[in-house]
Amino acid sequence: MPQPSLPRRSVLAGATALGLAGTARAQTGSPRKGGALNVGINNDARTFDPIYSVQFSERQVLYLVFNTLVKYGPDFSIQPELADSWNVSPDGKSVTFQLHPGINFQDGTPFDAAVVKWNIDKRLDPATASPQRELLAPVIAAVEATGKLTVVFNLKEPYPGLFSLLGERAGFMVSPTAYEKLGKDFANAPVGTGAFLWKSWVRGSALTLERNPAYWEAGLPYLDSVVFRDLAGAVVGTQRLLTGELDVVMELSPQDIRVIDGKPGIALKPITLGRWYFLQWHVNTPPFDNAKLRQAFAHAIDRQRLNDIVMRGKGTVSDGPTPEGLWWNDPSIKAPAHDPARARALLTEAGYPNGFSFVLSTPQVAAFQQLNQLLQEQLAEAGIKVTLQTVGASEWYGRVVDGTTNLTPTRWVQRPDPDGLMYILFHSKGFANTTKYQNPEVDRLLDTARATYDVDLRKRLYSDAQRLIVADLPVAPLIFGAEYAAMVDKVRDFVWIPDQIPRFRSVWKAA
């Protein structure tokens, strides 16, 4: 039952209900202007050109220098930002955005519909070779500026996931004037409409942003500057937080926070939705095309113990791709339970009565190394011998994509629309489908679900798809992680967005 014209938010927003909505404005007091915020991050940034941005750490800077067309709420709802409102046509194939009037870029040029068209066209142009093209080109037919502040996205099919895309990298609006003037240097001197101006970047040391005095959102930002300081490891971050050298430290594991947990003057902010960790393999070729073997693996794994040790029990066990708290989560879907005896039996049925051995690829990331050592121990109890093979962190995913890596753990951050992860990972045409999973029924369900705006229908379709996926085991679900930001309690109004990228635009510092 597709609804005709859709008022914004009614359908796309209100995505989540459980626990996430109440987090906004937890702290009281009226915001104070001024001050510098020192943030400790593991800065592996490569480029600050949003059109080419790939790395996670880049995005927390990009959200300060740029605005997105729409933004994500703390409950993953879609909210207005550069676009004040939008309308979906009755056939669902065109979306019209009304842009906020009177916005200027940091270089003084105006932001309007033509700019939006330039930005999307740039990303769609094959010559640009933007990594986002993969996401946009299959769904967007054309973008038209029909008025000074009216821009229409014509879609190939109805596509509710569009809003999710426009709330992240594809939605960062770049100043075309600055982009064409600076060329390649734009990556180290980005110009957007955002609350902070790019000041300097000393690689390996610090990245400094300063308040944009002409920022268009009234009263914002509060901070004079935001300085991202490079950290090598959490031990240093927590240390500097205690000495007051830093105000905020990101990406702390449940182990890392042991030193600061309960310390006066320090506030811990757990992320609201955990990263999804799973074990993956090539399902289309031997030996993992053998369903019994995959089931044996799944039954051999004690997910609770993984959570208890790697996440100190602060994460949750994963029974499928979607954690509790997202509307497409279906609690009735259960992954195979830990049962070493059953795993042994299945291994025999799979044709490996004398055990099975394989190489488990291990990227040099603490969480993966810990997971893999535990997996090795657990699988051994069921007669499965895995040998860990260390791979450099930056090289590892490339090997997963080109297929040289078979058995490996992987993790993904949740996205505001179910299409975000489900399609790219499990549709036979999904670009991140590195398991080579192909189930025509899952394809059909995902295709139907991504082309309708009817939330109830989508919820049913995604439930069915996830049930099939968990039964087929193209991946073995492990856990949803736990992660923390720690800050001195002078830092106020920090609110997590479930994509795990901190936004500091409306943060302020108490005297």
Next chain:
Amino acid sequence: MRHPSLQRAFGCTVIAVAVLLAVFAPLLAPADPNRSGVDMLDLPSLANLFGTDDLGRDIFSRVMHGAQPSLLIGFGAACVAMLIGVPIGLAGGYMRGRIDLLVVGVIDLFIALPGLILALIITAMVGATLRNLVLVLGFVMWPPVARLVRGQALAVREALFVEAARAVGGSHGWIIRRHVLPNILRVIAAQFAVSVSVAIFTSASLSFLGLGLPPPMPDWGGMVRSGFDYLSINPFMSLAPGAAVTLTVMGFYVVGTSFK
């Protein structure tokens, strides 16, 4: 520890303990070094002498088990360095002339290359396995061995007894085996011990830089590295294996130098 005999006693004790652990760690260690537990990063206690690591494993047992790979790498790499370095050094020092010029040229070319850097590049490309580490470190360590042996051979060659042997018509091979080699054996043995210490030192540095043996192998350098993240929770996760490396390196070093 100014007296050579005292140093030697210390060194020999350390080596004896390390060898004992390398062979009998499975019998001596109080716990399975790879058995995880839900008490992570606990501080030292009676049950866990150095506490537990990030996966709740007993650090004390892991350090004991770490002796084996370390000594294998140390001895293996030193052997490889000797196998390459001694013949080359002997050839240059004993034969002199063109051969010596070539030998000196090659030694100079390789000795200029920074060992750790070279080891880093090669290990990164061939992968850090026990066998590869032995070969890579041995390859990196041969030039000093060759230089030392060449110098010694040069000196011995001029000695009266060698000239006498040559006068009675001994073949080069015979002279080298019977007269040159025995006279420089002591120096070679000393250099062997020093090489073992350098190999253990370098392989621990490689592990610390992320090119160590794959987990869960209890590899001292790798343990120091992973403990670095938890220095303020349980520092023994780094300190205990670090101390083990240090003592072993020191032991072989003092034994080697005291015989020189």
Next chain:
Amino acid sequence: MGRLILTRLAMMAVNVLAISALLFFSVTTLLGSPAAMMLGEDASPAAVAALNTQYGFDRPPIEQFGTWIGHALQGDFGRSFITRQSVAAAIADCVPVTLELTVFSILLAVVLAVGSSTAPVARRLVGAASTAAILIGVTVPNFMIGISLILAFSVGLGWLPSTGWVSWSEGALSHLQHILLPVLTLSAYYFGVFSIVYRAEYRDVCERMFMRVARAKGLGEWRVAFRHAMPNAILPVITFVGISLGQLTGGAVVTETIFSMPGTGRLFVSAIAGHDFPVMLAVGVMIVVGVVTMNLLADIAYSLANPQIRHE
């Protein structure tokens, strides 16, 4: 002399070229797909293929090497696969940090080694203590010294920042606080080896005639030690500094990694961890050129100071 230098220079050029070629070919054949590394989470087979063509990764290795060496001779080492930053710029950013770290460490090590082995005060006590210190310096791995210092002065006492880097422009005091522990860490080993070299030489010098004359003249112990013996014994240490630079780079790599300093060593380690081949190759070649040059300079200095070698 001039011919000697010319020959050495020619040999050096050949060495460097041979090593570059060796590195280039072994690395390119063993490398994964740089395009996939550049794309990270967004990598897809189609995008990877497009990027391979764009950057010329699909051309034969010999052709790629030709291009690389041609550009390298003009100071262009390409762009990092991972950061897309120009490699020359990345190295230029890092070199001052490493230079400062090594220069300070060498100076400190030389001063401490020469001072502690020359000073005629409480010889027995200082001697015993510094013998122990030398042994520690030579055998304790850098990372262990660094970690112990961090534990004691940062985690324990909280006097000094544990790691990180603050440039001079951000405050001289803070800069020095950040560099103190790394310098101590790196100088420990050099204190050890310089002491060994210096002590041997010092003992030799003390046996010589002019020392006996100096003593016979009734000059004070301090004056004899520092005015007569030290200047004569220090030369081998200076040349040894030049020869040991290769070792020093290794120590600098470890030290920069522990203290997360944005220097050449850490650049190299992260390039190796990420198989970031342009950076790896450029830094590798740079280190080799640097070390070989310093060795050459040390040789020249030594032969200038030693007439015997000059005329040989």
